[in-house]
Amino acid sequence: MTRAVLPTLIVCLALPLAAAAEETTPPLPFGSRGGVTLGFAPGSPNAYGIGATAEPYFKIMDQLRISLRAEGLALVGLDIGGSSVFASLHVLVAVTPKIEFDITSGDVRPFIGAGAGAYTAVVLAGGTGGAAALAGTGFGAMPQIGINFGGFRIAAQYHAVLTGPGSAANALSLELSGRFF
Numbered sequence: 001m002t003r004a005v006l007p008t009l010i011v012c013l014a015l016p017l018a019a020a021a022e023e024t025t026p027p028l029p030f031g032s033r034g035g036v037t038l039g040f041a042p043g044s045p046n047a048y049g050i051g052a053t054a055e056p057y058f059k060i061m062d063q064l065r066i067s068l069r070a071e072g073l074a075l076v077g078l079d080i081g082g083s084s085v086f087a088s089l090h091v092l093v094a095v096t097p098k099i100e101f102d103i104t105s106g107d108v109r110p111f112i113g114a115g116a117g118a119y120t121a122v123v124l125a126g127g128t129g130g131a132a133a134l135a136g137t138g139f140g141a142m143p144q145i146g147i148n149f150g151g152f153r154i155a156a157q158y159h160a161v162l163t164g165p166g167s168a169a170n171a172l173s174l175e176l177s178g179r180f181f
Contacts, residue, residue: 032056033153035177039073041090041170047077049090053175055098063102069115069142070095071159073171079127086127092171093120094159096142111155113144119161121169138164151179 034054041047051073057065075090100113119140125132138161146155154176161169 029059030057031059032180033177034180035153035175037071037073037173037175039075039092039171039173041075041077041092041172043077043088043168045077045079045086045088047075047088047090049073049075051092051173053177055177063105063109065100067098067100068095069098071173073159073173075171084128086125086129088123088125090169090171091122092159092161092169094118094140094142096140098142098144100144102148107150109148111146111148113146113155113157115142115144116140119159119164119169121161121165123165123168134165134168136164138162138166138169146175153177 032055034052037051037053039049039051051071053069053071055067055069057067059065071092071094073090073092075092077088077090079086094117096115096117098113098115100111102109102111104110117140118137120137121135123134140159140161140163142157142159144155144157146153154174156172156174159169159171159173161167
């Protein structure tokens, strides 16, 4: 009988302690996500392309985060019509501090976000009628809307370059990303 009492006592004491330790361990308030972006830049011709994003973040509250977002996009457009050919290359690099808010809580969380910061853009265009180049760094804003599915995210953002290269560098991108940690 004494052989069964000691293991039973250990189990009875260990289970509540393990449950209490699990309840008091908060999730980390910081993390990082990164992924692929698919981009579109309106114009003549419209440009399409791919890019990448990286974003370390800090949770202020469960539904509110601040982050520093870095994104790079390379977009190419081609217009062939009759005897004329026109091609363009857009390269957009953005580093923006950002804030985002989850609209609901739970495993699936729609969110809205906004960022503003430095944009570097290069737009090269040319065709049978001549060529043009535009490059510069300016200030821009980025509204964002999306859905977090746990560690996976789908989001759409519009990059509005307000100074410097101006509207020639504006682009829309769709982000598919995941959490690193």
